Amino acid sequence: MPSVEAKLALKSFFISLSIFLLIGMTNVYSNITAFSVNAFIFSTFTILMCILLKFLFKGNSFQIAVRASCLGIIFALGIYVRLVALAHIRIFGVYMCVMAFFHFSEFIAIAIIQPKQVSTDSFVINHSPQYTVAAITSWLEFFVESYLFPGMKQVYWLSNIGLLACIGGEVLRKLSMFTAGSSFHHLVQSEKSKDHVLVTHGVYSLFRHPSYVGWFYWSIGTQILLLNPLCLPAYAVASWLFFKSRVYIEEITLLNFFGQNYCDYQQKVGTGLPFIEGYRI
Template sequence: MVEEATGGRANTLSPCDCVLISTKCFQEHIHQIIWRSLLLGVTQGFGTTVCFWGSENYRSLGWYISVMSFFHFSEFVVTSVIRPKNLSSESFLLNHSKAYGIAALTSWIEYLVELWLFPGLKNIFWLSGVGLFLCLGGEVFRKTAMLTAFHNFDHLIRTRREEHHQLVTSGIYSLCRHPSYVGWFYWSIGTQVILCNPLCAVAYTIASWKFFFERVFEEEMTLLHFFGHEYVAYQSQVPTGLPLIHGYNMY
């Protein structure tokens, strides 16, 4: 609570009043960043609590909540380092798309229904451990890619080449052409393996593959336009890193 002396009396401000004041005091986009950060911080704390102090039956749920919260917050933090001028509430990727939100909601419904009908299915800890490994590996892979590309990285496909825009082929980009997508692909599948969601694990694999197939194809058309033969040579030497996805080939 916040108290303010006025006319000899103390006025107490409720949390709602504080939110209203923050909205007025800060620009709207700053306010949007603040509440998203608070939400992710509280969610991360809850996930950690479930992991270490909750019932063993819900340990995998704690892992899931933690990796989800960390992924979205770390997207914002890394973007603040590599492209601070482009930083906004969208950098959290919380509202990535309607399809992303529907997929998340569907996975929660499957988890709760199966927890009720088949509780033993949610206690296969070695399988949840495999999912956690996929999520952590995917997270490291994606953030390494973002930091390696630095200001060349963007959450959106660019349609116009900027003056400082260069083709990055070193570091993790020498292993695959789209390491940030590779990391996100396996991270998304790993979230469902953590929850031991068999239906969503299959659905996420198919949906993620389809999304990145189209995304890589579209992005490589732009990259070939930007870098021409330099990108063609890079294509011939380095794979996309995604299973059965070869990208756009102009020949």
């Protein structure tokens, strides 16, 4: 059964999504195309939504509700941008939907499988300063290139390949989270909990670190989706270096937790990440 936090996030996300989709479609049928007018309308309703949430919820509940609502708004705006923006901007709307759903689903997954561990950090919005800088850099590249070379942002078949990579990575990551259940954590654990078991079935029979594999290809997929030729290799290298270090540290911990059982598992199943072997005794 979904936790209280999961129910709150679900309601906040989908109510905001529905309201802003309705506003967006009303603007479409009213032929409101001026950017300044649309920006004012969406900004006003966003502020009103946040004020309403502040009256309805307090403390941690407000923090969860406002984040989930904002992600629902971003998803709705993504759909709006995809439908009405100029041809060379439309793929950014798809990207907005991908990003909003990823961060929302991260929270929901943790709220379901680890209700005692869930917090606002479970949205992984503030994953790290590097993550934020990388995201902003990719946005800057997209809009600079879309202004200077609008045609390069209209290769939709290639952008769709990126979308498929994002979907595949998202599905794999969430499958790994639900397969691991209470043994899954966003952070590497230094102490073994009572319910922490070695999971080797399902997607873990294919990859030792399926959640990292999913996130790795999801990350690269976002830059293919945006048709960002500069950020694409940069994301690939940065993600690879991050997961190489993360897998190495995590496997030391897992060997301490599970000993020979994990050694045997290493012999049978690879990490799933290209040219990353992990830590071996």
